[in-house]
Amino acid sequence: MKLTLGCSPCPNDTFIFYAMLHEKIDMHGISIKHVLADVEALNHRALNAEIDIVKISFAAYLHLQSEYLLLNSGSALGSNCGPLLISKRIITPHDISSCTIAIPGKFTTANFLFNIFFPSHGEKREMLFSDIEEAVLNEVVDVGVIIHENRFTYQKKGLRKIADLGELWEHLSGHPIPLGGIAIKRSIDSNTAIIINNLIKASVLYAFKHPAEAIAFVKQHAQEMDEEVMWQHIKLYVNQYTIGLDQEGYNAIDFFMNYAIKHNIINDRIYPLFSKKPAQ
Numbered sequence: 001m002k003l004t005l006g007c008s009p010c011p012n013d014t015f016i017f018y019a020m021l022h023e024k025i026d027m028h029g030i031s032i033k034h035v036l037a038d039v040e041a042l043n044h045r046a047l048n049a050e051i052d053i054v055k056i057s058f059a060a061y062l063h064l065q066s067e068y069l070l071l072n073s074g075s076a077l078g079s080n081c082g083p084l085l086i087s088k089r090i091i092t093p094h095d096i097s098s099c100t101i102a103i104p105g106k107f108t109t110a111n112f113l114f115n116i117f118f119p120s121h122g123e124k125r126e127m128l129f130s131d132i133e134e135a136v137l138n139e140v141v142d143v144g145v146i147i148h149e150n151r152f153t154y155q156k157k158g159l160r161k162i163a164d165l166g167e168l169w170e171h172l173s174g175h176p177i178p179l180g181g182i183a184i185k186r187s188i189d190s191n192t193a194i195i196i197n198n199l200i201k202a203s204v205l206y207a208f209k210h211p212a213e214a215i216a217f218v219k220q221h222a223q224e225m226d227e228e229v230m231w232q233h234i235k236l237y238v239n240q241y242t243i244g245l246d247q248e249g250y251n252a253i254d255f256f257m258n259y260a261i262k263h264n265i266i267n268d269r270i271y272p273l274f275s276k277k278p279a280q
Contacts, residue, residue, distance in 0.1 A: 001192065006035035006042045006054040009221035010148050011230045012237035013055055016074060018214040019206035020199055028195050036221070038128055039147075039180065040105025047107070052185050053196055057105075058178040058253065059112035062260050065270040067186060069193065070253070072274060073201040074182035077241040077249055082166010082177045083110035084151055085118075086159045087143045088136050093163055096121050099142035104129035109179050110145045112265075113165040116172075133157060147179075149225060149233045173259070175252035176241070184275060193275040204243050250274075 007013040043060035097120040103111045132144040207214035
């Protein structure tokens with residue numbers, strides 16, 4: 001069976017999927033066509049149901065439930081890993097209502113969190129996540145919502161943190177922050193979905209066991225990034241929740257979904273939310 005798999009060029013995604021994409025593990029008859037794109041581009045392609053298996057923002061999944069299920073492996077959840085609101089000059093949270101804000105996409109979890117904690121804000125401008133630091137530095141916008149590896153680089157460029165949106169969410173929810181997950185089309189049979197989930201888990205474990213191999217692939221897609229930053233990125237976003245969600249991970253996603261319903265972001269959830277859990 002041939003399936004399309006979409007992920008971003010960010011270090012955590014290329015690390016996770018290295019073994020699958022290079023068939024370093026037993027693929028159980030599955031052939032993968034790789035689609036590489038920025039996370040917001042992947043969100044939009046998923047909204048058009050263009051990709052069979054796709055890394056999406058959890059905020060985007062709120063609008064994808066009818067077409068996709070979530071998988072148990074491959075997620076980006078955690079603590080102290082959320083989006084940051086940054087600026088060049090001193091700006092307080094109270095000033096945001098009159099500021100222009102760069103966001104990494106309408107359907108990103110970063111934008112979801114920004115809207116929750118800064119409901120009164122100025123004009124938002126969507127940008128590729130990797131362009132936001134420079135836009136703030138060059139004063140194209142007043143503030144930016146940064147994600148991924150930019151949380152490791154903004155201070156070196158002389159930028160300052162206004163707020164940690166992930167930290168605010170953790171205080172509100174009492175759970176790790178669900179940033180992104182792997183979704184699979186509901187039209188794909190459940191046995192295949194279980195195989196795909198197990199392949200993702202095996203791919204993560206292979207990368208941990210063979211880090212030198214995996215990082216060589218990561219570098220191909222992050223050539224301008226310092227290797228130390230790559231590893232910081234991987235260690236932060238590839239963790240026990242990536243291998244497989246435990247009850248705390250499910251609770252974090254459950255709270256996220258319920259919050260969206262309670263605050264009229266979506267009307268309801270479609271069950272089941274997850275594909276069948278793989279056998280332990």
